[in-house]
Amino acid sequence: LLGSIGSIDDPTHDLDNLVALFGFPEDFDPDALREAQALPAHPDPSEFEGRADLRELPIITIDPKDAEDHDDAISIEQLEGGLVRLGVHIADVSHYISPGSALDQDARFRATSVYLPGKLIPMLPKELSAGLCSLHDSVDRLALSCFMVFDAGGEMLRRELVKSVVRVRRYLTYEEVLPVLEGKGELDDQVVSTLLLEGRKLADLLLQRRLKRGAMILEIPRPHVIVDKAGLVVSVEPEHSDIAHNLIEEFMLAANEAVASLPHECRPTYKRRRQPPPA
Numbered sequence: 001l002l003g004s005i006g007s008i009d010d011p012t013h014d015l016d017n018l019v020a021l022f023g024f025p026e027d028f029d030p031d032a033l034r035e036a037q038a039l040p041a042h043p044d045p046s047e048f049e050g051r052a053d054l055r056e057l058p059i060i061t062i063d064p065k066d067a068e069d070h071d072d073a074i075s076i077e078q079l080e081g082g083l084v085r086l087g088v089h090i091a092d093v094s095h096y097i098s099p100g101s102a103l104d105q106d107a108r109f110r111a112t113s114v115y116l117p118g119k120l121i122p123m124l125p126k127e128l129s130a131g132l133c134s135l136h137d138s139v140d141r142l143a144l145s146c147f148m149v150f151d152a153g154g155e156m157l158r159r160e161l162v163k164s165v166v167r168v169r170r171y172l173t174y175e176e177v178l179p180v181l182e183g184k185g186e187l188d189d190q191v192v193s194t195l196l197l198e199g200r201k202l203a204d205l206l207l208q209r210r211l212k213r214g215a216m217i218l219e220i221p222r223p224h225v226i227v228d229k230a231g232l233v234v235s236v237e238p239e240h241s242d243i244a245h246n247l248i249e250e251f252m253l254a255a256n257e258a259v260a261s262l263p264h265e266c267r268p269t270y271k272r273r274r275q276p277p278p279a
Contacts, residue, residue, distance in 0.1 A: 012231040015119050024114050024121050031102035036125035039096060039132055043142050047095070048165045054145065055167040058191050059089060061135050062248050065173040068120050069113075070135045073143075073168055074251050076198045082152045084202055088255035089166050091133040092142040093124070103128075118227035137168040146255045154205030159258040177244040200243060203250040210253070217241075 007013055019026060028036075054075075061073045075087035097103045107123050114121040122129040135141050145164040149157045170192050179185035180193055181200045187193045211217075222239040 015116055018116060025110055026121055028125050029102055029106045032106040033125055035101060035103045036127040039127055041131065043140055047142060052145065052162045052164040054164045055140065058169045058195055059166050060170045060172055060192055060195065061168055062172045062174060062177055065175055069129045070171060071133060073135045073166065076195050078198065084150045086148045086150065086202060086251060086254065087145055088251055089143045089145045089164065091135055092144050093133050095142050096128060096132060117225035117233065118231045135168050137171045140165055140167050146258055148254055148258050150202060154209050174244040178242055181243045199247055203247040206250040206254055207246065
């Protein structure tokens with residue numbers, strides 16, 4: 001069957017064409033929506049039992065200025081002997097979604113959130129993606145925290161995974177963070193400014209260690225389309241790979257490596273990509 005979408009005279013309808021062209025699922029399964037809408041707006045204090053209480057730990061999120069969800073956060077602590085403890089805190093989605101549930105099946109089908117200029121098609125309903133599983137500042141959220149301790153040379157000495165409850169101290173954008181890391185400005189919160197500067201030192205060490213291991217840095221320009229409230233394009237800005245983005249990238253890579261090493265050490269049965277035979 002042939003049909004038409006939108007109007008050729010209205011450029012905002014181009015997004016509808018893209019959604020239809022690539023088959024992005026916009027509407028959630030009704031059962032998944034009912035499950036999401038049945039969830040509370042905030043965690044119940046009874047859910048904190050058995051979790052590490054990190055609500056007094058200075059934790060921040062850093063995201064693009066137009067981000068609509070905040071599912072990861074970081075913390076930096078100075079320990080005795082010149083050691084640094086990095087914390088990467090991820091929203092505990094699994095606490096709210098049971099395997100095989102309608103929410104689980106719908107999320108598996110979607111696989112990821114889709115960002116289009118001025119439009120977001122989330123993997124999870126807004127009750128989760130922008131609510132319970134979004135690490136907003138000054139509210140309690142359930143998380144999974146990966147703590148990693150590094151020496152003065154950036155070598156990871158130990159790590160620990162814990163279920164936690166967090167309260168983000170400050171939500172920041174990359175644009176706010178960059179001047180602080182470059183030494184050209186400060187935030188009105190000295191604790192957060194210090195956290196960022198200590199974080200940059202660690203991120204630089206981690207990057208240098210990765211490069212020595214053979215890591216590649218790919219400079220691939222990507223356009224960032226800026227739209228107004230009506231959905232019309234007002235500018236196209238190049239996305240830059242700067243030290244603010246690098247800080248978060250290095251910390252997420254470190255957390256991924258820390259978590260990925262656990263199955264190998266514990267030696268349970270697990271799936272992994274098979275290495276090709278030597279040439």
